[in-house]
Amino acid sequence: MGIIRAVNLIFDYIRHDEENNKEETNRALSGVSLDIEEGSFVAILGHNGSGKSTFAKLMNGILMPSDGTVYIADMKTNDEEHLWDVRKTAGMVFQNPDNQIIGNVVEEDVGFGPENMGVPTEEIWERVDRSLEAVGMTAYRLQSPNKLSGGQKQRVAIAGVMAMKPRCIVLDEPTAMLDPNGRAEVIKTIHELNKQEGITVLLITHYMEEVIDADRVVVMDGGQVVMDGTPKEVFSRVNELKKYRLDVPQVTELADELKQAGMDLPDGILTIEELVDELAAKLS
Amino acid sequence: MAIEIKKLNHIYGQDTIFQQYALKNVDLTVEDGEFIGLIGHTGSGKSTLTQHLNGLLKATDGDILYNGESIYREGFSMKTLRSKVGLVFQYPEHQLFEVDVFSDVCFGPKNLGLAQDEIEARAKEALELVGLDESFYKLSPFELSGGQKRRVAIAGVLAMKPEVLILDEPTAGLDPKGRDDILGLVAKLHEEQKMTIILVSHSMEDVAKYVSRLVVMNRGEKVFDGTPKEVFRHYKELEAMGLAAPQITYVVQALRARGIMISEDVTTVEEARDEILKLWRK
Amino acid sequence: MLRDITLGQYYPIDSVMHRMDPRTKLFGTMVYIVSLFIADSLLVYVAAALFLVAAIRMSKVPVKFMVRGLKSIVVLLLISVSFNLFLTPGTPIFKIGFLQMTWEGVEFAGFMAVRLIFLVLGSTILTLTTTPNHLTDGLEKSLGFLGKVGVPVHEVSMMMSIALRFIPILIEETDKIMKAQMARGADFESGNLIQKAKAMVPLLVPLFISAFRRATDLAMAMEARCYRGGDGRTKMKPLRYETRDRVAYLVCFLYLTVMIGLKIIL
Numbered sequence: 001m002g003i004i005r006a007v008n009l010i011f012d013y014i015r016h017d018e019e020n021n022k023e024e025t026n027r028a029l030s031g032v033s034l035d036i037e038e039g040s041f042v043a044i045l046g047h048n049g050s051g052k053s054t055f056a057k058l059m060n061g062i063l064m065p066s067d068g069t070v071y072i073a074d075m076k077t078n079d080e081e082h083l084w085d086v087r088k089t090a091g092m093v094f095q096n097p098d099n100q101i102i103g104n105v106v107e108e109d110v111g112f113g114p115e116n117m118g119v120p121t122e123e124i125w126e127r128v129d130r131s132l133e134a135v136g137m138t139a140y141r142l143q144s145p146n147k148l149s150g151g152q153k154q155r156v157a158i159a160g161v162m163a164m165k166p167r168c169i170v171l172d173e174p175t176a177m178l179d180p181n182g183r184a185e186v187i188k189t190i191h192e193l194n195k196q197e198g199i200t201v202l203l204i205t206h207y208m209e210e211v212i213d214a215d216r217v218v219v220m221d222g223g224q225v226v227m228d229g230t231p232k233e234v235f236s237r238v239n240e241l242k243k244y245r246l247d248v249p250q251v252t253e254l255a256d257e258l259k260q261a262g263m264d265l266p267d268g269i270l271t272i273e274e275l276v277d278e279l280a281a282k283l284s
Numbered sequence: 285m286a287i288e289i290k291k292l293n294h295i296y297g298q299d300t301i302f303q304q305y306a307l308k309n310v311d312l313t314v315e316d317g318e319f320i321g322l323i324g325h326t327g328s329g330k331s332t333l334t335q336h337l338n339g340l341l342k343a344t345d346g347d348i349l350y351n352g353e354s355i356y357r358e359g360f361s362m363k364t365l366r367s368k369v370g371l372v373f374q375y376p377e378h379q380l381f382e383v384d385v386f387s388d389v390c391f392g393p394k395n396l397g398l399a400q401d402e403i404e405a406r407a408k409e410a411l412e413l414v415g416l417d418e419s420f421y422k423l424s425p426f427e428l429s430g431g432q433k434r435r436v437a438i439a440g441v442l443a444m445k446p447e448v449l450i451l452d453e454p455t456a457g458l459d460p461k462g463r464d465d466i467l468g469l470v471a472k473l474h475e476e477q478k479m480t481i482i483l484v485s486h487s488m489e490d491v492a493k494y495v496s497r498l499v500v501m502n503r504g505e506k507v508f509d510g511t512p513k514e515v516f517r518h519y520k521e522l523e524a525m526g527l528a529a530p531q532i533t534y535v536v537q538a539l540r541a542r543g544i545m546i547s548e549d550v551t552t553v554e555e556a557r558d559e560i561l562k563l564w565r566k
Numbered sequence: 567m568l569r570d571i572t573l574g575q576y577y578p579i580d581s582v583m584h585r586m587d588p589r590t591k592l593f594g595t596m597v598y599i600v601s602l603f604i605a606d607s608l609l610v611y612v613a614a615a616l617f618l619v620a621a622i623r624m625s626k627v628p629v630k631f632m633v634r635g636l637k638s639i640v641v642l643l644l645i646s647v648s649f650n651l652f653l654t655p656g657t658p659i660f661k662i663g664f665l666q667m668t669w670e671g672v673e674f675a676g677f678m679a680v681r682l683i684f685l686v687l688g689s690t691i692l693t694l695t696t697t698p699n700h701l702t703d704g705l706e707k708s709l710g711f712l713g714k715v716g717v718p719v720h721e722v723s724m725m726m727s728i729a730l731r732f733i734p735i736l737i738e739e740t741d742k743i744m745k746a747q748m749a750r751g752a753d754f755e756s757g758n759l760i761q762k763a764k765a766m767v768p769l770l771v772p773l774f775i776s777a778f779r780r781a782t783d784l785a786m787a788m789e790a791r792c793y794r795g796g797d798g799r800t801k802m803k804p805l806r807y808e809t810r811d812r813v814a815y816l817v818c819f820l821y822l823t824v825m826i827g828l829k830i831i832l
Contacts, residue, residue, distance in 0.1 A: 047461055048459045060790055062786055062789065084792055084794070087790060087792050092790040094783065096783055099779075099787065100787035102791075103699075103731070104699050105697075107802075108803070113791040114802070115799050115802055116792040116793045116799055118798045118800050121801060124802045125802065149326065160791065177456070179326045180527070181526045245459065245460060246461075247460040249531060250489065250530060250532050254532065254557060257557045258560060263560075263561075272535055273538075276538040279539060280539065280542045284542070373749070375742075377772060377775065378742050378772055378776075379750065381771035391751075391752075396751055426775065441750060444750065
């Protein structure tokens with residue numbers, strides 16, 4: 001059984017009018033079930049409004065399901081007594097890099113989580129040192145977060161979560177507000193954490209290039225899981241992805257168009273090298 | 285010509301140890317009716333440059349001519365300039381403030397001191413141009429989706445009837461569909477309204493399809509200026525600046541390195557498909 | 567504009583004063599303020615001046631930098647001096663209409679000015695040598711006893727530290743919003759007071775909305791990192807007194823005793 005298990009999740013956003021009566025119900029998730037294996041790198045794709053961010057916030061008890069259950073390491077998120085253990089186990093990184101850094105100095109921000117957990121001072125320092133090292137931000141430890149680039153701020157945020165020693169990290173569109181350099185920086189960091197520290201990663205995004213190295217890609221649309229498989233499997237269904245308002249990397253699109261024109265190419269080409277190898281063989 | 289930038293310099297913290305060139309000797313001429321992509325990563329000076337074009341920032345030295353007239357000439361009306369050179373900022377959240385969409389779009393023309401019926405006529409026209417019908421007029425701008433907010437923000441500037449429209453990262457934070465919608469809208473404004481457009485972005489891949497000219501900025505300097513095809517030939521230098529050329533460029537270059545002589549001018553998926561099929565069928 | 571305020575901005579160098587525990591410095595500042603308020607004769611002021619000079623030397627902050635900070639209180643200084651000059655009863659020097667300057671007034675105004683300058687310089691030493699974080703930590707610890715009577719000391723100090731983090735962000739955002747509205751022809755400078763106030767609406771609405779949004783996001787991020795108030799929290803950088811702090815406390819007590827002694831004797 002996986003470290004994260006979502007069973008039949010339903011979530012409604014309820015709007016109240018001035019007299020606190022129910023005015024409008026908006027169903028963001030309608031029956032999502034997902035089982036995520038410990039140590040894997042899973043990407044969740046979907047356009048804005050597909051329910052992917054709501055799903056992320058249900059993973060560590062920021063939101064509670066309207067119906068259904070989330071188990072984090074076999075603990076129910078809506079179990080009051082486990083709430084803090086759930087949050088320790090499943091760390092969360094948010095979209096806006098500015099709005100999640102609390103400390104006025106990089107190292108103090110990284111220590112914020114362990115401080116809250118009541119970790120002894122000496123161990124906090126060890127954890128902070130290690131986390132900053134893991135995201136490659138040791139050189140900036142005494143700086144003010146305001147002086148950092150977007151990508152660096154997100155790495156500090158990731159270090160802040162790492163210092164809580166979670167078993168998995170949920171990242172809710174961590175690159176949406178970054179430029180290409182910052183995006184690459186953050187994605188590389190997450191992959192390293194996954195490989196070297198064995199941390200389970202749940203990456204929520206709408207950028208295709210970021211998911212081609214994932215172990216598993218889940219596509220959401222209209223509050224439901226509509227596609228689920230390896231990147232190769234998912235990206236071989238170009239037309240379906242476009243239907244869900246998602247992009248395909250240019251090479252995948254080109255390979256797909258060439259196939260439709262009659263060229264015999266394998267399914268789900270994801271990288272430039274793959275496509276060039278195939279084409280070189282056919283054309284020379 | 286619409287805008288002529290001559291030897292523009294902008295220095296932060298002049299004569300201190302922090303002295304830094306935000307813009308260094310930038311020369312650029314924008315012709316009427318052009319559609320330009322202004323590319324650079326964060327801190328390259330691209331946003332600083334656009335804020336000079338409507339007088340929000342003043343150059344340390346150098347000159348900017350608008351329709352042949354220096355905007356730094358004494359008595360030049362910055363207010364008129366700002367209505368002629370419309371600038372839409374990155375985040376619509378930074379400008380939306382009114383109770384409903386329609387009043388918000390009226391803000392610009394109202395500041396121009398126009399008559400009420402003219403203000404409303406312009407707001408209606410602008411909202412129509414961005415594809416928002418009457419059902420949106422009375423909605424609060426804060427309840428709209430990211431893409432819709434962006435449309436309202438663009439309408440708010442269009443209502444001033446600018447001749448030049450500058451959009452700073454208009455697709456930041458939007459999903460692929462939202463991004464294509466906004467870029468399609470901008471392309472439509474260019475074609476149908478004959479507007480001069482400068483699109484600021486850090487993504488080559490996004491803008492290459494639409495624009496006829498790319499200007500690349502790096503560390504405050506203009507480094508490349510030409511058609512997308514010309515600029516993408518420098519893909520190695522672009523990469524060194526942290527700006528990747530579209531994937532197709534890499535495919536083309538890799539194929540050429542293997543002795544398959546596909547034309548270097550290929551930059552889009554469609555062109556690549558046609559060229560490769562031609563070679564394959566031969 | 568807001569960025570130009572030098573009064574009390576942390577001056578990042580290394581000195582004994584910088585390394586001192588913030589609680590020690592808070593105590594020292596308090597002692598100094600008290601001593602200024604009991605001072606009423608020349609000798610006492612000389613003692614206060616000596617103490618101040620010693621403290622400035624120990625902080626290694628350039629005097630020029632400190633004096634620049636005084637600019638911001640010039641107006642306040644002028645007002646209090648002129649009030650004292652003309653409103654103190656006593657032996658008149660001259661009289662213009664209802665305004666009368668007295669010898670007592672001159673003396674009083676002089677002392678008042680010195681007292682104010684000493685007060686500002688003394689308390690800026692604290693902020694010049696202590697990072698905002700350290701200061702908040704110090705306040706939280708020093709005022710910890712208030713927690714027992716129901717004052718939310720931890721919460722207040724957490725709020726202060728968050729405010730410190732977000733002030734530069736909000737200043738930058740204000741700048742961006744102003745530019746975005748100016749691009750739509752907004753005018754923040756001309757017009758009378760009412761027009762100016764009205765012109766602020768397009769600036770303030772987006773700013774407030776953004777601030778609220780940031781606050782919501784931040785609350786969520788803090789909860790996600792297991793924040794649940796001050797109870798059971800440990801510290802990454804707990805405050806610990808060193809020898810220099812003990813010496814400083816001793817010096818402060820001595821100084822206060824001398825000042826009180828001088829006041830009683832003279």
